[in-house]
């Protein structure tokens with residue numbers, strides 16, 4: 001399927017392309033960006049290349065996935081956001097990783113809202129989950145601002161996490 005492009009007040013959520021590797025490499029290696037992810041805290045260009053290929057393949061396989069997030073005013077790549085399948089639990093999770101240079105401007109919330117709306121309105125998903133490190137308060141705050149509810153402290157990917165859920169964004 002063709003990956004749709006979504007437009008929000010400040011952002012464009014567009015398909016990733018292999019040309020995004022250098023900018024995404026820089027973003028992922030930004031200070032504290034991978035702090036709350038399992039595994040190494042730095043990534044190589046080859047790993048980012050493979051990540052982008054996987055993200056593009058995810059859209060083909062599932063009809064949804066992660067978008068490249070761009071800012072209207074600058075056209076710069078800010079990071080990634082969207083929905084991805086957790087194979088181990090057969091859940092759909094919301095994910096966002098943005099450039100530290102743009103944190104605190106509401107962009108993750110804005111991109112997250114568009115992603116959830118796409119999931120519920122276009123994909124007819126019943127539920128979207130948010131899986132977050134217990135100390136990742138910024139991410140938990142974004143999930144809360146998206147209307148997601150804390151469900152439980154549990155373990156995913158061999159890591160202690162907080163699990164948030166959202167059944168419908170249309171109930172608010």
Ligand SMILES: CC(C)(COP(=O)(O)OP(=O)(O)OC[C@H]1O[C@@H](n2cnc3c(N)ncnc32)[C@H](O)[C@@H]1OP(=O)(O)O)[C@@H](O)C(=O)NCCC(=O)NCCS
Nearest residue numbers: 033096097098103104105106107108109132137138139141
């Ligand atoms: C999580 C992340 C995407 C948030 O992006 P963002 O664009 O700054 O998010 P927003 O501006 O929409 O909202 C951030 C909220 O967290 C709050 N926040 C930031 N740091 C915080 C902290 N240490 N403790 C508590 N709240 C915090 C902000 O004040 C804001 O809430 P507010 O609007 O009520 O003031 C960004 O920090 C990031 O990319 N982190 C690294 C990757 C990551 O951890 N992704 C999540 C994986 S689950």
